[in-house]
Amino acid sequence: MRTRLTVLPALVLLAAQLAVPRAGAEADPGVTVAVNARAGLETVSDTAVGANHAIWDTTLGTPEVADLMKGAGVQALRYPGGSYSDIYHWRDHTAPGGYVAPNTDFDHFMAGVRRAGAKPIVTANYGTGTPQEAADWVRYANVEKRYGVRYWEIGNELYGNGHYGSAWEADDHPEKTPAEYATIVKQYAEAMKAVDPTIKVGAVLTTPGDWPDGIVAAGDAGTWNEVVLSIAGPVVDFGIVHWYPTGSTGPESLSKTNRIADFVRMTREQATRYAHKDLPIALTEVNTSYGMNTQPGALFAADAFATLLENGVFTVDWWNVHNGPTSFSTIAGQPDYADFGLLSSAGCLADGTICQPALNTPFAPYHALAMTSRFAGPGDQLVQAAASDPLVKVHASRKRDGGLAVLLVNQDPDAAKPVTLDYTGYTPAASARVLSYTNGATGITTTTGGSATVTLPPYSLTTLTLRPKASTAAPSTPARPTAAAVTDREATLTWTPTSPGVKYEVHRQVGTTTEQWGETTGTSFTVHNLTPGTRYTVNLIARDNAGRVSWSSPPATFTTTTPPTSTCAVTFTDTNDWGNGYVGAVDITNTGTTSLDTWTLAFTWPTTWQQVTSGWNATWTQTGTAVQVAGTAPLAPGATANTGFVGAYQGPNAPPTTFTLNGTLCTTR
Structure with a gap:
């Protein structure tokens, strides 16, 4: 979580600023956008666009805030607030060691949820609570009050309990291991589902590529995810990840959405491998580190939410509704308070010289959530789309009513982008409804334009809402193969x-x-x-x-697999990981009948952020994402060359899938 008036060191806002759009900047010569309605992605859930509420927020559940959440199309609200979840006792509404604001108890929260037309996501207290306390909460919520709370998390960021060195999460259990967490999660799930078998229970996972993913602590049988999924995976209903990508400039922070597809896929692959099932994924905290209240934050939010939904994440919950200012700077010509909130807290910096705008004034990411919820609603299906310009991010959604929506994110702070759109599998009418959110605007504007061309203002969000040229009956949509x-x-x-x-x-x-x-x-x-x-x-x-x-x-x-038989075989192993680097071992076996007097192993990293920094027992070189390992001694039939390297990564660390030895595709063991 990110706590009130606090920013973790890795996310401290730097003073670097994006250039203010210059007067008379030349327009881009043109961008081509391709939308393919036949290339279906995932379907949007009814909890897709969410936000976090916290019990230290004095406005939690108020009619004004609930109406603002409804106005942004927020479909899910999470309670009681990040790490406070692991010190919060719902029955007496206390959080020993933390501040609890008046009128923020569970019933006040649910009143706000209902007024907003959203669904609740509740985090049960693992750190200082018990399975019985959680089961009693389920009984109160769903049996006594009939609130129908479906999604229940067991604790918050428990990997931050000190087991890996850093300790910000309360955990009173004598053991802080992933095995202890997973074992007790099973007890929580059993006790809670005995009260209401229809609820969905989630377990805390680490995000691939983020600390402490990949680390195996002393005495553990594997990484946090491996152990938790192996023990608790069969009994839980979804996995929980959080994501706070770093970046000290607009381009740096906005580029981080290219990590999403890999970390979601790797989380699912881990669930399949260790829990032996396809586990739905909830991303219940996300925010950015640059331009939190200004246009970079809005552009990041829209692109991140859309990308996460394309990859099947069933809820994406922004941290936070209110949070508070921590520093001040001017970004893209607008005041930024380094505040993780969607809405202003009307707070002042410690020296009192700078104060935020009036309470509940929406910051830029609020409007991004509003744009996202209009672009893709429950039951809509995301489809493939891409732009010829890397500074234009594009997403498309096929609507339940037969329409099509295209979300365009112009990440260029200086240049307008004239766009020509090409559609496959969909023929739109000539006109379109155009929604636009520009740098410094106080809301989304709506106009009418064409479906084939549009000009994107600098640093803007634009959504085209299209109708089909002609509506005809169609066969039912097939299920996922x-x-x-x-x-x-x-x-x-x-x-x-x-x-x-x-x-x-x-x-x-x-x-x-x-x-x-x-x-x-x-x-x-x-x-x-x-x-x-x-x-x-x-x-x-x-x-x-x-x-x-x-x-x-x-x-x-x-x-697809590698060949079951070949004249070579390769085993690739991560032997010691420390969160952004590791020692890798590569064993190369000559399974053929001919001695290799000279040999070169070649493979390609799946991402651009993976790198070999040094190697041994061979000559290691890397060009771009391509790696070559040249042997220093002959490799006889049946012999194995043991080589290794130190690797670095700044995102999901996916292993390479194929290896060739002297041009021959090897079996990967």
Whole structure:
């Protein structure tokens, strides 16, 4: 969490400022945006856009705040507030060691939730509480008061209890290990579900690429996620991650959204590996480190929320509704108070020289949440979209009513961006409703424009809301296919039937384009001639006898294996991780019949933020993301060369998927 009037050292706001848009800046020559409605991504949940409430906030649950949350389309509100969750006792509304504001008890919170039309997410006290206390809270909430609280977290950031060195989270348990947390989480889940079997219980996980992910502490059987998912994974219903990316400039902080797809995917892969199931992911705290109250914060929020929803995160909860000022600077020409809140707390800096605007004045990220909730609502499906200019981020949403919305984020603080849009799988009417939030604005404006072109003001958010040129009946949308029998060269997709008499087209996503692999009237399809060690994303589209096509199914993603047999085999191991670097071991075995007098192993990092800093027992070189390891001695048949390196990373540390030895694809063990 981020506490009131406090900023963790890694997130201290620096004085660096973005350039104020200069008068008469030349417009960009043009940007092409491609939207492919056939390349379906994930569907938006009814808790997608959320925010955190905290019991030290004197305005928690007030009608004015609830109405502001409703006005922004906030669908989820989390309580009782970050690390306070692990000292809070709901029945007597106390938090020993912390400040509790008047009129912030659970019933006041729920009154605000109901007025806002949102859904509650409640964090039960793990640090200083008990399973029985949590079960009593469920009984009060859902049996006595009939509030219908569905989502319950067990504690907050418990990996910060001192087990890995840093201690900010209260934890009175004699053991602070992930095994102890997971074991007691099972007790919480059992006690709480005995009261209301319909609730969903979540366990705290670390975010891949963020401390202490990857670290194995003394005496532990694995990393925090490995241990927690192995023990508690089978009984919990979702995993909880938090994300506070760093950055001291606009470009640096805004670029961090490129980490999202990898850390969400890796969290899911960990759940599959250790809990043996597909575990839904909730990101219940997120904020930025630069321009928290100004346009960089708004641009980050819109891009991050949309990207997280595209990747299937079912709730994204901004920290916080109110928080308080910590420093002052001018960013992109606007006053910024380094305040994690969506709304002004009307606070002043310690010396009293600078004060915030009136209480509950919305900051820029508030308007970003409002834009996001209008762009993609519950039941809408995100689809693939991309821009030719890296400073323009684009997201698209196919609406339940047949419309299409395109969210465009211009990250250039100086230049307007004229955009030409191209649509695949959707034919829009000529006109569109245009929503715009510009730098320094006090709200979102609405105008009418065209569906094919739009000019994005500098440092702005723009959403085009489109209607189809012609509406026709279409077959039912197919369900998500399932990939099975995946080898290095083939995979079989299966699915449940939808409308009778339709053909199912099988499409592979390639960026914003799709390629059709084939079609069938059945409910399975086997694809051949795949590339080993490659991740594939596939959708189904149903087509009836009149040629009408359905919406795209949600995607199925699978990764082909490496060859089961080859003349070489490679084992890649992270042997000692410290959170942003590690010692890696690479064992290379000659499984062929010919001695290799000289040999070179080659692989490619999955991301741009992974790096070899040094190596041994071979000559290590890296160019871009490509790595080569040149042997220093011959490799006889059956022999293994043991080499290693020190690696560094600044985001999710995904291992490479394929290795070649002298150009031959190896088996990865």
